[in-house]
Amino acid sequence: MKATREELLNAHFKAMHLHGFQGMRTDKVIQELSITKGAFYHYFPDKITLGYAIVEEILRPQYLGLWKTVEQHPSGVIDGILAILAQFKSKICTSDESAALGCPLNNLIQEMSPLDEGFHNRLQFIIAEERRMLRQSLKAGVQQGHLPAHLVVDDVTLFILASIQGAFAIGKALKSKTAFDQIIGILELWVSQLAKQSA
Amino acid sequence: MKATREELLNAHFKAMHLHGFQGMRTDKVIQELSITKGAFYHYFPDKITLGYAIVEEILRPQYLGLWKTVEQHPSGVIDGILAILAQFKSKICTSDESAALGCPLNNLIQEMSPLDEGFHNRLQFIIAEERRMLRQSLKAGVQQGHLPAHLVVDDVTLFILASIQGAFAIGKALKSKTAFDQIIGILELWVSQLAKQSA
DNA sequence: CGATACACCTACTAACTGGTAGGTGTATCT
DNA sequence: AGATACACCTACCAGTTAGTAGGTGTATCG
Numbered sequence A, B: 001m002k003a004t005r006e007e008l009l010n011a012h013f014k015a016m017h018l019h020g021f022q023g024m025r026t027d028k029v030i031q032e033l034s035i036t037k038g039a040f041y042h043y044f045p046d047k048i049t050l051g052y053a054i055v056e057e058i059l060r061p062q063y064l065g066l067w068k069t070v071e072q073h074p075s076g077v078i079d080g081i082l083a084i085l086a087q088f089k090s091k092i093c094t095s096d097e098s099a100a101l102g103c104p105l106n107n108l109i110q111e112m113s114p115l116d117e118g119f120h121n122r123l124q125f126i127i128a129e130e131r132r133m134l135r136q137s138l139k140a141g142v143q144q145g146h147l148p149a150h151l152v153v154d155d156v157t158l159f160i161l162a163s164i165q166g167a168f169a170i171g172k173a174l175k176s177k178t179a180f181d182q183i184i185g186i187l188e189l190w191v192s193q194l195a196k197q198s199a
Numbered sequence C: 001c002g003a004t005a006c007a008c009c010t011a012c013t014a015a016c017t018g019g020t021a022g023g024t025g026t027a028t029c030t
Numbered sequence D: 001a002g003a004t005a006c007a008c009c010t011a012c013c014a015g016t017t018a019g020t021a022g023g024t025g026t027a028t029c030g
Helices: A003-023 A026-033 A037-043 A047-072 A077-092 A096-101 A104-112 A117-143 A153-174 A177-196 B003-023 B026-033 B037-043 B047-072 B077-092 B096-101 B104-112 B117-143 B153-174 B177-196
Strands: none
Touching: A003 A026, A003 A037, A003 A047, A003 A104, A003 B003, A026 A037, A047 A077, A047 A104, A047 A117, A077 A117, A077 A153, A077 A177, A096 A153, A096 A177, A104 A117, A104 A153, A104 B104, A104 B153, A117 A153, A117 B153, A153 A177, A153 B104, A153 B117, A153 B153, A153 B177, A177 B153, B003 B026, B003 B037, B003 B047, B003 B104, B026 B037, B047 B077, B047 B104, B047 B117, B077 B117, B077 B153, B077 B177, B096 B153, B096 B177, B104 B117, B104 B153, B117 B153, B153 B177
């Protein structure tokens, strides 16, 4: 049975979302799950390895799966990006409460990236992959003539990723889904206009 | 002499920038300063009060002082915003190393906002003030005809703040000042074009 | 049936960490 | 000179927390 391992992973992921990795207490989590310390250390050699497992087994598939839809969107990049933004608004940042917790990936980057190489490498990989997928899609859009030839694809790629992270940051600071939606709204407008400049 | 208090405040600010508030160890900081526990608890009743003092006495004046320049810029809002963005590039995010540490304000918001009301209120106040100042300036720009009348001032305000935070987030994830500058570059372009739409 | 492997449990510890109690030295005021 | 206030120090404590040692029960395999 891997049910115990899954429980451990999911419960710690939730706790980490609220308290951060350093603030998350394995004792408290396992106590609430009515699982013992022995079980924890049966599946994970230490706390940090559990952290890595959460990144690799929960965060990575979730975020890369989301951005994969850009590459595969039938009606082009722009619609692909707009579809993802819609998902952020409807599935990830769904209320003031979820806005207050922010983006799990962003949270972990902010906290652990400067402190631990293992975390940094794994988290940077996710961002780098998102960047690669989005850049590829934008390049394809340029080649197909949907986007202007003079578009600085690399900068635009980073700007889109940054604005999304920024929306989460401001949403968290103000504990407001409304603010999150306003920011994403302007981003949607900007992304839509990328295409029109080719005319 | 308040020199000791200042030392305590500054050293803990630096430590917090790297480790976060929870990860910052007062023991380690005072040891490195060759200041004793007694001195610490002479000036601050507990760790969290020190944290609040850092926000109020270091973070708040620094960030509000920066944004006050927008309100007062002689050649209008747009130039004011561009001046601030230039400052971020030249004074705050100055190298890959400083990019890796991120924005102290953003870091603290991400970490402590959901965990402690005292932090949340103080940090939200800073963001709310930045928002108020920027919104006022943009409104003035619209009234003076420098910006189009149809501009959704509130959304634009939040978008600018978000993009800056996003630039810090991506810069931190990639430990790259170049990425930070690319994102700010696109934001500069976008901000400049706000004015042209009024023509 | 004995052996092996797996999944898990109980009890413990060593190190850390925020915080406290009570004292000392020095300057200032009266 | 005595009293008071301030700035700071030393030694200690109590709670927490990651991590460990060693054991138990059960299923499977030969």
